[in-house]
Amino acid sequence: METTTLSSPKTKPLQQLPLRMHHHAYTTDDHEANRRFYEDVLGIPLTAMYIEKELIQGEWIELGHAFYGLHDGSALAFFNFADENKQRIWKAREQSLFVHISMLVEASTQAEIKERIAAAGMESFIMEHGICTSLYVKDPNGLLVEFTVDHPDATGIAAEMAERAQRDLKRWVAGDRTPNNRWRPDVADGNAKG
Known part of the structure; x- marks a missing residue:
């Protein structure tokens, strides 16, 4: 098997890069608490709730699969396994604060989200990354959700870094x-x- 090294890359980029994120999936222990957070607190609408039996690792699993819609047509998706033991096992596979999702927002939207989080009695924090300013909040599942405002010269920075x-x-x-x-x-x- 041929491997790619940093000194001489052998792989070519795709002819067309993926168009956008389709969805980001995570587990939730409580679909209703999750809905209240995303829909009632943050204002991101529930756009679909699939009740499914899915073949996972050779076994048919009953699960609820909720989608919350973003402006570009992508979504945040959350699974809940009907079997509590399977739910516990799959949730344990998820990781730390480094596993998070980040959504691009306007500064006014970030400010509105910050107010909504505070009004709900929840905690958030802001980090200035230089290339962007990010507002972070944990959802009811422990997933860190980031709302990012890009630097005014994001395009120039991206070109320089690329x-x-x-x-x-x-x-x-x-x-x-x-x-x-x-x-x-x-x-x-x-x-x-x-």
Whole structure:
């Protein structure tokens, strides 16, 4: 089997990249608590609820599969297994805060979501990443949900980072941990390698 190395990539990009996210799936222990959070607190509508029997790893599993619609036609999807033991097993496979979803929003939408979260008595936090500003909240399932406002020059930043992506990856693999996000406030003091 041939492998691709960082020094000489052999794979070509797809002729056409995926069009957009179709959906992001996660489990939920309680569809109604989940609906209240996404629909009533955040204002993201429930657009479909499939009740299914699905063949998973050779076994027919009964599950409820809810979709909450986003502006571009993509969705947040949540599974709940009818069998509580299977629900527990599948949920345990999900990971930490690094497993999260991020949705692009306008600054006004981020502010509205922040107000809605506070009005619901929930906690959220904001992180300034330089390239974007993100509002984070945990949903009833423990999934971290991020609402991201891009930097005003997001297109220019993306072009610059794409041009240097291979070089930066090689640098990381070689052990060079010098930050390169010069837009982030905590590295804007000249410590970033640009």
